[in-house]
Amino acid sequence: MAGDNRAARPALLAAALALLGALCLLSIAVGSRQIPLDEVVRALTGPRDTEVATIVWDVRLPRTVLGVLAGAALGLAGAVMQGLTRNPLADPGLLGVSAGAAFALMLAVAVAGITSLHGYIWFAFAGAVVAGVAVYVLGGLGRGGQTPVKLALAGIAVTFLLESITRGVSLVDPQVLNRYRFWSSGSLAGQNTALIGQVLPFLAVGAVLALSLAPALNNLALGDDVAASLGRRLRLVRAQGAVAVTLLAGAAVAVAGPIVFVGLVVPHAVRAVSGPDQRWLLPLTALVAPCLLLAADIVGRVAARPQEVDVGVVAAFLGAPFFIALVRRRRLAEL
Template sequence: MSTASARLEPATTPAGEPTRRVRKSVTALRSLGLLAAVAVLALIVVLSIGVGAKPIPMTDVVHALFQGNRTDNGIVVLDLRLPRTLLGIGVGAALGMAGVLMQALTRNPLADPGILGVNIGASVAVVIAIWIWRFADLTAYVWFAFIGAGLASVIVYLLGSRGRSGPTPVRLALAGTAVSAVLGAVISFVTLLNPDVFDQFRFWGVGSLSGVNGSVLWQVLPFLVAGAALTLGLSGSLNALALGDETAKALGSNINRTRILGALAVTLLCGAATAAVGPIGFVGLTIPHIARVITGPDHRWLLPYSMVLGPILLIGADILGRIVARPGEIQVGIITAFVGAPVFIALVRRRRIPEL
């Protein structure tokens, strides 16, 4: 056997065996952890359907789901809580993945999906739709919000990519901050001068899963699926990007292509999620750090964990909001702020935020 061929052979020395066993053990533990997280999510889903302002016996839940019973409890399950829970799964997964993606693209552990102007762009579009066209139906908001999110992301990317250095993390963050400030001023101007617009916008703007029917889920589902598939396909490139631009280039990664596709994925995920339920904070900021504590920096594991942990946080917050304010409820956007902020502070105090 030639020397070159010998170099390509996998290590079979006794010293290599412990390393392979350790890797297999780590993979097995991460797989078990992911399965445990899926089990927790399943439990949260059951609670979301059965628990609320009106407690519903589990027998009625089962009959409604598997037999289609249209009793009073069955109507609540099928027409209200099931679409709400399914949308919570999709939105939570999207925000969790978008948070990982934004922190990887900007190499900023405090980056939030809103840094590209997605949330504020959607909000401006909804305000304009209410103000000019007098739309009052949530279904009508979805498309305006999604278009606004996409346009804001494009503007941020164009501003952040000016110059010879291209769309660097710092440029994108600064451009996102500037665009968000301008669009926030537009929202304040319109809502302050038009109290009717403010009254309609405030229910969507706080972020809520309530009052959302199944049609909204089907409208945003293709964008959520496309964004999730694109994000998962970038996991290897994100690992290379985490090593720095020069190292990523040396490994054969096209960093500009990765950032462009990453920005597109964030727009699809956050645009669809924000369009459906309004802007919800702290999920995209907190979930990546929780997942990173479990998995480490490998995006091949970070992204699947975030897909599961995001819905757990979002639906759990939604359940809490229904219970603490019976017979009314507190919007999930408020609960995630109260729950997510202390969790994030605890993570910061417990350990130094890792460099990305």
């Protein structure tokens, strides 16, 4: 079976890339106004002075690009977290990045009085980074430095603390509640290319760090002792992984909100068909995860017309059954 997986991996990569391209075109075509695919192609390749071209370039394309970037970031972050902690239930939220972003957003609205997305996105990103650093520091206290269990427990503790404060403040401040409720539902709508360009460098650095971790994650899967005997510096590997996850998940969450299950579900689905080799698992996840997010966004646009269902809600609806099945598996601890 392993040999079959190795032979099929290039084909899987090509198929995932083709599926992503098809979903990108469909994402641009579907919305409150349906645009035929041939008109989408003409709008992308021709002059931009038509009404269709304006819709495509100013509304649909930024939303689609954000879906691709956020999906790839969340998928990569989830795969790295699962490999880093050897915990099959790990997702980007385990490092506290979502809770940190929400807490900083609350401070931006309640204390600084910032209400625009362009203003509080940087608070959210900074909160995600600070929370990730705090989890990494707390997980390194005591003997033995960072371990998968200590990192997970530190992430849970920081998450619960920040979420309790955020929800407490939002209950007594209606303005914070409205902003928090809108952001926490997870949405790709209403973004523009300028905002995407601002977070793109962080996503790029995080992706490079994550993909370069693949050989080390393969060694870590054999256990800390074996990885150390193979020359891996465990603290450095975990630090690099924490930085990668924080940059990827922090930027994605700050822009699109805390979209759940993408970083949990996709690495498992990819692992089932490609095998556990991180050198293939990570790039495949980076292609398949945005497919799931774009598909969820498309479903959200057509499920309740003329209104839209936020992509975070649809992604949770699609991912919850998989999560339940995953928890019920007997060999849950095996990656």
